[in-house]
Amino acid sequence: MAQIMYWEAIQRAHDEEMARDPLVICMGEDIGVAGGTYKATKGLYEKYGPLRVMDTPISENGFTGLAVGASFLGVRPIVEIMSVNFAWLAMDQMFNSAAKVRYMSGGQLAAPCVFRSAGGAAHQLGAQHSARMEKVFMGIAGLRVVTPSNPKQAYGLLKSAVRCDDPVFINEHELMYNMKGEVPDGEYFHPLEGSEIARSGTDVTLFGYNISVHWCLKAAEILDKQYGISAEVVDLYSLSPLDRDGIRKSVSKTHRAVIAEEDEAPVGVGSEVIAIINEECFFELDAAPVRVHSALVPQPYNHTLEKAAIPDHEDVVKAVLKMFGKA
Amino acid sequence: MKIEDKKRVLREMVLHRRFEERCYQAYIERKIGGFLHLYPGQEACCNGVMEAARPGHDYVITGYRDHVHAIKCGADPKEVMAELYGKETGSSKGRGGSMHIFDVAHRFMGGYALVGGPFPLAAGMAKAIQLKGGDEIAICFLGDAANNQGTFHETMNMAALWKLPVLFVCENNLYGIGTAIDRSTAVVHQHKRVAAYNIPADECDGQDIEVVYEHARKAVDHVRSGKGPYFLELLTYRYRGHSMSDSRGYRSREEEEMWKQRDPIFILRDRLIAAGEMTMADYEALEKETDAYIENEVIRFAEESPEPRVEDLEKYVLAERETQLPWLTGKAA
Structure with a gap:
């Protein structure tokens, strides 16, 4: 490879x-x-x-x-x-x-x-x-x-x-x-449907897609090393259709969910994933699912404001710690 | 046009007129729902151009006033009416409706309901023809008001730039919904507008089918010979409102009457009668025969056809899943 x-x-x-x-x-x-x-x-x-x-x-x-x-x-x-x-x-x-x-x-x-x-x-x-x-x-x-x-x-x-x-x-x-x-060196066809477990874990599922998968992976590393929390990272590479089975399976295993997206929250991937969790496995939940997302603003030019508008791995860590009552 | 062709086209135009008038009646009876845009008054446009082209061979696309274009390309009037009735036997299986008649087998590539939407689609079909090396052309029929959309300008530019084999037919009926052309459009003569893109263009009477045919022949020959796009403006008039919800308050009855004096069917009929090729009695018989066909076959078929099954609601949203499994699951051989 x-x-x-x-x-x-x-x-x-x-x-x-x-x-x-x-x-x-x-x-x-x-x-x-x-x-x-x-x-x-x-x-x-x-x-x-x-x-x-x-x-x-x-x-x-x-x-x-x-x-x-x-x-x-x-x-x-x-x-x-x-x-x-x-x-x-x-x-x-x-x-x-x-x-x-x-x-x-x-x-x-x-x-x-x-x-x-x-x-x-x-x-x-x-x-x-x-x-x-x-x-x-x-x-x-x-x-x-x-x-x-x-x-x-x-x-x-x-x-x-x-x-x-x-x-x-x-x-x-x-x-x-x-x-x-x-x-892969040879020809490879990635499935257009489904999701991928990017990192296996037991305590909480971090759902990400595209760039936010990398925030989730980094956050999982920190959570594991510094807080002893085992996070599973699910890569939602297909946004339509979303992988209902994959979402249900992971949440049924970890009983907690955080959805990280670079997009703003309203009517977004996070809203949709939480709706699917409610429909598929509500009674598996040990805590209310949480979204990590950007601020609802047109993207500012100023560097500091831009950074403040967009989430990163630290926001994912914070969301998980809050969920576990550690922040 | 040859005399036999004129006689045949007269029969077709009478069918087109009576079909549309029967749609009007069915709409009043609430057999047809949604929006309904009718074609009476403009018959010489579609017929004249398609007589010069090759129906069933050339790819045709248009807007929502599409029943007659579909039938002219070869769609069965029974299936078009069944579509208007929303039946499973309809040309789009009842999923499209009046504005979305399709008959791909006859290369009628559809009616589309966003004004100006078909412009780039037509250019894209021409691009495909260019890549594949066929002798077909793409023909895009739209109204004058579509030319005020951005897609008009974007498409004219690309069609000229890449010398695409596409004929744009502008059926200028003088109104965009209920707004007169001189109240919406800075350049009233539509064929002049494509000069900006270096596209050859022509304009002619859209009520006299022989005039349309002669101009369309030149246009079709130009496009088919590989010289790139062509724009043909046909001056015409729709007798009815834009759609069924239009009471025509924006124009006078005198104006409508003036245009009806230049009815495309009567112009051809009177010419055939004057040439001794038919009598008024022949024509009246033709109308009766056409009405009987529409009533006994077309309407009957639509009435008696089954509704789509509710279980099939989500069919045709995406390709049949089983046919796509290698790409959906990544398990390609």
Whole structure:
């Protein structure tokens, strides 16, 4: 197994899928000649040419709709939306066309598109370049939502998303493209459904996804070493559908749950996971589940304010200690 | 147009007109729900363009005023009516309704209800044609008001930039819902607007099918020969309101009467009669025969068809699970 970066994993998945099937194409702003803002499409333009690696105008709804229309005829487009904040502009085509066309055509037509986009707060990018929007995507019928927390998932989820006949939204993170991790040398398909136990534990379950998995892992380490609390970390790489079985199994084992998300709390992943816990295993709980989340503010520019708005592993530790009456 | 074609198209247009009028009646009887946007007055547009194109071969997409476009591409009127009745035998199995008629087997790629939404979808189908190397073209029928959406400008730019084989047909019926074009649009002549994107464009009378056909032939030839997109504006009029909830308070009865003097069906009919190809009695018989067909076959089929099963409520949201297991479970061979 090679150690490669998150962006390299995504690039490799593109390359393999494009080499395999001439109808796999990719498009987005600056992805071709410029090689991609996050290098996720580096070298593909030179290899596959402008017909299949399309530098688009800055017209998010337009090129997203174009990808959807192409997918009606068997093309498999991988669309990069440079920042998830710009995806608001493309939501009409993602939601009204891609997600609904199978249903409203009575199963005659499908839009097997992949939409990739980077979300999350990076370094002082301000209110219009720092948002998380997974909560919006995961509430849409007809759309799958996955979010890789490491290079292996980034590679394997994209591979599976390209092959799947449903539209898939892949939520990436601005700060994770240079993260290194092991990726299988051979072809690997990560499941589009389910969840993963990233660390096994017995006293409390820390639910995370994408970047917050890493806060949870760090918090689990601290809780174990400094407080003797054994935390299980569950990686919810699939946000739609959420893994009801995985959530129930872990909570039934640890009887306590903390959900960590970089997004704001209202109508978010945490709300949804707690609702599932209530529905699936309420009587297993020894304490009320808790959410760790960002402040409900447009992301501030100022460094100190930005840090205050976004949670991290320390907030996860604090939440667990409070739950155990140790803080 | 050849004489046999004119006669055939007249029959089709009478079917289209009577079908829509029957929908109106069924709506009043509450057999059809939701929104209903009817096509009478505009028949020469769809028919003229599709006579110049290849129905069932070229990919067609449109907005929510879509029944006639679907039928012209080859959809069975019975299935379209059954869709309006919300039945399982409907063209979209009762899941779509009036605004979402689909018949993919005949390459009618659907009616969409967000104004301007089909523009990029049409360009995307053209992109797929370009990649696959076929001789099909994509045809996008939309109204004038769609041109005030961002998707219009975004799509014209991309279609021209990448020389996509797509024909944009603008059926300019002078109103966007209930707002007159000169009250909503700075440039009233729609074909002039695509000059900004270097797309060749033309404008013609949308009431005379022979005029539409001649202009559409030029447009279709241009697109099919690989020269890139083309924009054709057809000047037309819808007799009824935007949808059934529209009482047409924004325009005068005199204006409507003036347009009805240029009815697309009567123009063709009178021309055939003048040429000695048919008599008024023939035409009246055609109307009767059409009505009988609609009543005895189309309506009857819709009435007698079963409702979708409630157990199937969640069918068609995603692909059939069993067919996707390798990617859903990661257990690919």
